[in-house]
Amino acid sequence: EAGVTQFPSHSVIEKGQTVTLRCDPISGHDNLYWYRRVMGKEIKFLLHFVKESKQDESGMPNNRFLAERTGGTYSTLKVQPAELEDSGVYFCASSQGAWTGGTEAFFGQGTRLTVV
Amino acid sequence: AQSVTQLGSHVSVSEGALVLLRCNYSSSVPPYLFWYVQYPNQGLQLLLKYTTGATLVKGINGFEAEFKKSETSFHLTKPSAHMSDAAEYFCAVSEGTGRRALTFGSGTRLQVQP
Numbered sequence A: 001e002a003g004v005t006q007f008p009s010h011s012v013i014e015k016g017q018t019v020t021l022r023c024d025p026i027s028g029h030d031n032l033y034w035y036r037r038v039m040g041k042e043i044k045f046l047l048h049f050v051k052e053s054k055q056d057e058s059g060m061p062n063n064r065f066l067a068e069r070t071g072g073t074y075s076t077l078k079v080q081p082a083e084l085e086d087s088g089v090y091f092c093a094s095s096q097g098a099w100t101g102g103t104e105a106f107f108g109q110g111t112r113l114t115v116v
Numbered sequence B: 001a002q003s004v005t006q007l008g009s010h011v012s013v014s015e016g017a018l019v020l021l022r023c024n025y026s027s028s029v030p031p032y033l034f035w036y037v038q039y040p041n042q043g044l045q046l047l048l049k050y051t052t053g054a055t056l057v058k059g060i061n062g063f064e065a066e067f068k069k070s071e072t073s074f075h076l077t078k079p080s081a082h083m084s085d086a087a088e089y090f091c092a093v094s095e096g097t098g099r100r101a102l103t104f105g106s107g108t109r110l111q112v113q114p
Helices: none
Strands: A003-005 A010-013 A019-024 A032-035 A043-050 A053-055 A066-068 A076-077 A088-095 A109-113 B004-005 B010-014 B021-026 B032-038 B043-050 B056-058 B064-069 B071-077 B089-096 B108-112
Touching: A003 A088, A010 A019, A019 A109, A032 A076, A032 B010, A076 B071, A109 B089, B004 B089, B010 B021, B010 B056, B021 B032, B021 B089, B021 B108, B043 B056, B043 B064, B043 B071, B071 B089
Parallel strands: A010 A109, B010 B108
Antiparallel strands: A003 A019, A019 A076, A032 A043, A032 A088, A043 A053, A066 A076, A088 A109, B004 B021, B021 B071, B032 B043, B032 B089, B056 B064, B064 B071, B089 B108
């Protein structure tokens, strides 16, 4: 069974440009999460989808970030326009079933975004 | 609000030596605790988790962790380090209510010397 897949693995863009990151969760996983790790700091929660609905987007840093999950399958995270402080590694994770606190989340390998 | 502190951003041990990676948490409710590992160019992989029950939790690759409520700790140990254990390790906490996501520590990079 395929794991969580993220595209691209690396992206280098100029300040002011737009970048779209994609995440394909494990098939059948209703829960999809985006996290971000900036400059070797802690991995921080961005948002949580349940199917196609945004359950919690309290971690989104500002309105330059837009996440979508069409049809409850794959998800995209668009940054427009990108700023230098957006550089970091963006992780996607998915999990199955109702949240219990002890639910295991499966992570993708991350997209390393560099804004120059 | 919940938080996680990992003491030591870098830990170096000799092959065969004890591995001890420290994690302390704060949570307003009984926590669920996790250790994830990230090998180079790979995603995060679950090593082990504590939900309820036995406080000593065994995970993959010979790792284990003990939940100590009085110390608010969930330290990760392995009796004998192997070269293949070199990776970055993340402690995380979640709660059964509220935000349905993980709160991570800043990570500890483990180096294993031959």
